[in-house]
Amino acid sequence: MGGLLALLGAMLAAPALAREQAGRFLEYEHVAAAGLPEQRLTIWLPPGYDKGKQRYPVLYMHDGHNLFDPAKSNFNKVWAADKAMLAAVNSGKVEPHIIIGVWAPGRDRYRQYLPQTIYQATSGTPRAAMDAMIEGPVVSDAYLAWLAGPLKQWVDASFRTRPGRDDTAIMGSSMGGLMSCYAFLERAETYGRAGCVSSHWPAADPAKVGPANPELIALWDGWFAARLGQPNGRRVWMDHGTATLDAFYAPYQQKIDARFAASGWQRGRDWESKVYEGAEHEENAWARRLPEVFGWLLRN
Template sequence: MKYFFSFFLLSMLQFFSSQVTFKIIALPENTPKDAQFFMASSLNNWNPADKSFEFKKDENGNYTLKISKIDEDFEYKITQGSWDFAEGDAQGNASSNRKFSPQTDGNLINLEILSWQKPLEKANTLSPNVSVLSENFNIPQLKTTRKIWIYLPPDYATSGKKYPVVYMEDGQNLFNDATSFSGEWKVDETLNAEYAQKKTDAIVIGIENGGAERLNEYSPWKNSKYGGGKGDLYADFLANTLKPYIDKHYRTLSQPKYTALIGSSMGGLISFYAGVKYPNTFGKLGIFSPSFWFAKQDLIFYLRKNTKKLKNSKIYFYAGLKESDDMVSNIKKAEIELIKQGVPAKNIFTKFNPDGTHSESYWSREFGQSFEWLFENN
């Protein structure tokens, strides 16, 4: 009986230590009495009204949110369910994102909301050669639809030639500040500059993420805390539905050596998985700050079974040293496994930026270099 009680107590301590509680301890005077509060963060693609991250009011009138503790840093803000009502600084202006680090923060985070601010309207930074391919592109594998953007090289209408194609996740963050909360990758500006310098050009397909379904669709494996499990179907969509459509309707170089997948964070995980599953479709992979922590053991087992097919693939890994503690080690483990299974070391490029963080601004800085390396000697 004593042993059982000790085991039960230890289990409960482990459960509570694996949770983080965010508690709102102060609100602005102009907060509506019936207001609801949400955490928008890099964990949920900055969804300002995600029911999974809604604060609950207890019997004492306190608002708290409990989430499972994860192994990587993340940024967040508190909203009233819309970016029109996000927290601001003491003067009511836009404030910097809050940051959580599992290495330095405890299990209770007290939050003081200084004001509610209405963000400035963001400028449309979309280049003329970017357009919406479809507002509701059918994804039969997942029984849903998704918005798709397409970037065409500046000379597409006049050249008559065929182009490489890059497929990128989180499409709303690639081309336009107006559609991205946390900043865009500047893919169109970068490639237009590459074109002006007579370097490699390409068609880029940006696939909008599924919002609340993002974690589910961007991992083929289930995480007991965060979901997942639909990534295999999503990879099938990329290879068997989207790519054939693009090849049919646009002038493309359809071979694997001219076809890339690029993604960041969870988008990096699914891009890597899809590239390993379909090496004869996607021959180039740009993997930025991948969330390998989400299913790291499953990923390693998967690589051991499938990596021998990747001998002709090129893989570009990028991450920042100011990300989670295991970001670098997880990438190195994947790289070691790739080489062990026969992928030539010259086909893998790994870069760790000393001041890099888990954010679009750093991924944007690296996109041009990754693109040039992936497509050099084509």
């Protein structure tokens, strides 16, 4: 009997141990944010959080519904951000981070992630292409104010975080990549790390913007030139594939890479830009390279 009870106890403990080793998720629905559609959060706490007293750096990620659980995702595929974080931590290069997944607000995603200063500066063909996609006013400035203000204040008050700039990162893909670069440049005092993955530099339908639109390329170049400043310990990762939507990004990214170099940022130390041959614009492609992204961007 004693042996049977011990066996049953071990069987019951195994799932709990597996969950503890995998971290823990928290869900927050119907989150009010001034000037924005209703928001939603999925938060991942790393293994050991509940039993320890240490404080953690924090990674904020856009499109939170596509990060962890395929059943909650748009396309039944995810970044597997929790697993990528565990892999990066196990490599010894990265401290465990709390991940704050901020869901996109459905049809309002585009106007929430489109950098407001870029939209306001466009004209002609790019502006017409953006206007064709917007269903309401652009609210990315309000979104950024909420991310860097009330949301961050709540996270830092509610969890054991290290709230400083160098322990606060932001990351996203596609329009979320644009929004991550926007936050990094506009709130340099808040975000010391940014991951701009497969950033959608055309900022609208590439077929309507036109291939390698010179006006838009010049606009992005001027935008970075005016805001980059010196690295001062900050770090940014940029990348793209070569298939589907990512096939349109190279001319934009090359110009932006040149701007980083001209501004005195050292490649490999302060910034990185990678091209993944054959990679498409989708979550499985991002999941495959996310451990590498974390390993470089969030390294100790």
